Amino acid sequence: MKFSFYLTKSELDRISELHFPDHPLLIIARGIASSPLWFMMPEAEIRVRLSPPEISILGLFDTADIARLKALAWQTKHALHTLRYIRYTDLEDDCHLLVSKLIERVDRDQLKNYYFTCIPRGGLVVLGLLSYILGLEQWQLEPPPARDAPVVVVDDCALTGKRFAQFLEKNRSDSIIFAPLYSSPELRSAIEAREHRVRACISAHDLESCLYAAEEDQRAFQKIFGEDLSPSDYWNGLTEYLCFAWNEPSFVFFNPVTKNVEGNWTIFPHEVCLKNGPVRIPVSVKQDTMMEFCVAGDVVTIHSDNSVMIENLVTHDRFIAKGIAAEMWNALMEYGTQEALLSKFLHEYDIDRITLKKDISDFIKNLISREILKTKKGEI
DSSP states (O other), X not given: OEEEEEOOHHHHHHHHHTTOSSOHHXXXXXXXXTOGXXXXXXXXXXXXXXXXXXXEEESOOXXXXXXXXXHHHHHHHHHHHHOXXXXXXXXXXXXXXXXXXXXXXXXXXXXXXXXXXXXXXXXXXXXHHHHHHTTOXXXXXXXXXXXXXXXXXXXXXXXXSHHHHHHHHHOOOSSEEEEEEEEOHHHHHHHHXXXXXXXXXXXXXXXXXXXXXXXXXXXXXXXXXOSOOOTTOSOOOOBOOEEESSOOOOOOEEETTTTEEEOOOOOSOTTTOTTSOOOOSOEEEOOOOOOSEEEOXXXXXXXXXXXXXXXXXXXXXXXEEETHHHHHHHHHHHHOSHHHHHHHHHHXXXXXXXXXXXXXXXXXXXXXXXXXXXXXXXXX
C-alpha cells in the first residue's frame, strides 16, 4: 500500500528562508522518518519526489495506520504554513524579554525572594540562561522550604497547558508565576481563571491562533486533532507550529479508529532540532516528473491493490478510482502529461485513439472539477 501527500512551492518556501543546507523537502522527509510513531509501522519506507513535491509512504497499513498518516499530512502542511522556528541565537533575546515581563508584574527587588524552577526538558534551557541574566543565588534554584514561598515556573513553551497541570499536581506552592517563553493569550487567561494558586501567567511572546476562519478548516482540525480534550488541557486551540533548535513540542492527535490520543509525529530532523532522534525508516528519492497538472495541496492518496482513494483532508470529499481509472491516475502521476498517458494506453490496450483521448480528457476534467487536480498556469 502507498500513502501520498503533495506539497506546494509556497509551503516549502518557509523552510528555504531558514537556509538549511539541503532541499526543504528532504529536510521534512528526514524529520518525518525520525518520528517515534514508526515503531507502530516498522516496515514502512519513505519515497520523495522533489518535482512536483510529493512524499509517499509505502508499507502494510491498517485503518488505524491510515488515520495516523492523515494526521501526519495535516500536521506537516500546518507546520509549513505557520512555522515559527527559534534558534539558539534567539534564546538570549527571548529570555531578556521574559525578564522584562516578569519585572512588570514583580519588582526586581522582590524577585530576589522568589524561587525558580522549570518544567523539563525545554524549561531547563530557559532556566539556565535566566539564572545568569537575573543573577540568581543558588538557594533560589533549590526547592522552596514552605508552601507560601513564591515560585516562578519557566518553560520554553506552553500549548495546551497539560505539562503545567501535571506540575501543579506534584507541587504544593501557593504562590506561582508561570512563565513560558511562548504561549497563547487564551491559554494564559484559562490558567489564571482556573488555578487559584497561580498569581500570573506571562510570556515573552504570544503565539497567534491559527484555527482558520473557514468552517471546513475548523471541522478538519476538530476531526483530526480536537475530538478529545483531556481534563488536564486548559485550551484546545491551534497556534503557530513552534519548533526550537533544541525541541519540537509534541503535536498529538486523536485517532478515530483506536479512539485514543496518539503522538507524536516529528517534522524536523536531528540537525534542525536536537531533540529528534536518528532516521528510523529508509528515505529514498524518486525521479522528478514534468507535470501538466498539479495535485491540490490538501489532497492525499491511498493506493491499495487495483484502486486509488483520493481524499481532501479539509473538505473530506472522497474519490475512489478503480480498474482503468486507477491505472490512469497512477500513469498521470508517473508520466505527467495527457500525451504520455495516450501513448501508454494505446500501447497496452486495443482501443480507438479518439475514444481513448476523450476518456483521458474526461477523467482529468472530472478531477479538476472536484479540485483534486489544478492546471499549472500559475504557481503550484
